Amino acid sequence: SQKIEQNSEALNIQEGKTATLTCNYTNYSPAYLQWYRQDPGRGPVFLLLIRENEKEKRKERLKVTFDTTLKQSLFHITASQPADSATYLCALDMYGAGSYQLTFGKGTKLSVIP
């Protein structure tokens, strides 16, 4: 079955620095990968989607890379702010296997310290 690992449960960084979060997966090659932000008691909020034929995607201070050889995605937040503090979730599709579901990682809780 699909396995997704987000390398750290928690990450603390200083305001203004770049946060880098890692998502590794095994057993399947997804057609696309998504990153979500989740605040306590709230639903996941979609941030970025990157497809298997894309190496990199950017949106404002966010950047995602997707290495299908390493089976890894990196998620970067540049010039981090305390408002970026949240749990970030990596999610993979099972589209290529004819599935509609997203499989989520456990998330990395990011704390940006002023």
Added chain:
Amino acid sequence: EPEVTQTPSHQVTQMGQEVILRCVPISNHLYFYWYRQILGQKVEFLVSFYNNEISEKSEIFDDQFSVERPDGSNFTLKIRSTKLEDSAMYFCASSRQLNQPQHFGDGTRLSIL
């Protein structure tokens, strides 16, 4: 920006009772989903719904669960006879197409006593 809305935000129910969780997906979306998140754990897929029928369901989605789109806007999840282990956040999501982002509501916190 259009959003997925879920009601109620919190539901407290006695074990063995039936509960219905309600969702209004984004209006031009075609695919609908339910996920759940037990406290401190990851978000887990329950079921997907397209063209007025279930497309796929997980092992969690047993005979106690059902989904329905009773009209053009609502999408519901029913749990027939709730168990203590059904306590969780239940999220509804929708997407325009199959391989496009899924947009989530803020969930219903279900507490079974």
